[in-house]
Amino acid sequence: MSEETLNLKLRIWRQDGPSSKGGFAEYPANNIPTDASFLEMLDVVNEQLIEQGEVPVEFPHDCREGICGTCGVMINGRAHGQEKATATCQLHMRKFTDGDTIEIEPWRAAAFPVVKDLVVDRSALDRVIEVGGFISAPTGSAPDANEMLIPKDVAESSMDAAACIGCGACVAACPNSAGQLFTSAKIWHLNAMPQGQAERYKRTEEMVETMEQYFGSCTNHGECSEACPKEISLDFIAYMNRDYVKSKVKNRRLAGQ
């Protein structure tokens, strides 16, 4: 344990419920060990609030090891804070300096209504997954290993897309609140693989059109990829656009129209 501690000033967004009006509240965060994670720092602040008889700050968190995608807040105007490729739970307080003021705000997008304080409802992302983020496979005994050969580059491209943890930072960072990076990653990790081919164009069409029911449109700023804790590449958006236009042509042929 390091001896070093920080004294910080926090400006945290407090909001009682989806329909109530929110605003920033200021809290001191004193004697925060530099080894603490950002969420642990919020835990310390909440302890103080509870002791003072106040309502603790509600913030999203679960695994705290950067894999579940539950955590995620705007820290000083950046999704997941200033560290690249780092989820909020993996952001450490040693990245801040003594005396800093930290502004913490929930994700903002019309499709992400605030539930309470820093927690938003991201179920719009689930709606996109539901319509195509799967493959249909016969059940029964497990297929033999290496029965289906997959080129290494393809497997890697698919794995890079599958790294998405669905935290919604891409939507939060986007000036248009577009869901392109999330949707394209979810599409590509299946579309790249042989197992995903049967539903490739149906999946692309359905997922893109459901995405557009909730989110804005991509203007290629590139903020999403910079904010992404898993560094999902903008290339997947290009692949998605390509497959989508193809799907519009192909699906009507498949249907025999």
Add this chain to the structure above:
Amino acid sequence: MATTTPSRNSTSPPMRPKPKQLPFPLSLYQTAVGKKWVMALTGLGLVGFVVFHMLGNLKVFIGWVPEEGAYDLDIYGEFLRELLVPLFPHGVLLWILRLGLITMFALHIHSAYSLTRLNSASNQPYAAKRDWIAANFASRSMRWTGVITLLYIVFHLADLTWGVGPAYSDWEYGRVHENLVGSLVRPAAAIIYIIAVVALSIHIFHGIWSMFQSLGWSNPNYDWMRRGLSMGIAALILVGNLTIILSIWTGAVGLEAGQ
């Protein structure tokens, strides 16, 4: 302290319904990804026009052609009207090309307009200041540089094509070189042209990079070229047009004494 999370519907309703599907190419244009695709293709066509427009205008540097007894730019203007004569009557092919240009322009603006509306409906501003990482001036100002270009085109057509409004006093149909010089020696006009060229180049810089993404022209082997290419074409358009404007404004290119 007990905190309560208010109960809510497990499924959030969509912000907008799925539109009823129209027949094929329209079904593509109904969607945002399809609109971006159209925007990219029309943008490509418009950039092509801008490049050839500039290359044509560089003929102003050739100036007076004594053998022909005319300015090279005027000869070029007449050449455009004579394209594929006698297959097409005088000026007809030029008008067909113009109609294509106008269609592309209309689609480009319509898709931009409807996507902007979609985006502002989907977005909720942050209360604290945003700290942009990747978004640059060009990408953030597309709407403004686009609108500036649109307004400028109206000015430009009035000034040099129709010879009305802001056009210089001795404007005459077909005297392309003299009309151009007459207009650009006026500082106010030259400044408008410079602002427009700068705005257009910024627009094209982000536009070309954006086009690759929207059309899905991406390949890890060639992606490194995309930024450079958009920078190069934007720089070409900026430098080429600025040279014309500044040469005329400063008097380096003017009217031939013998004329």
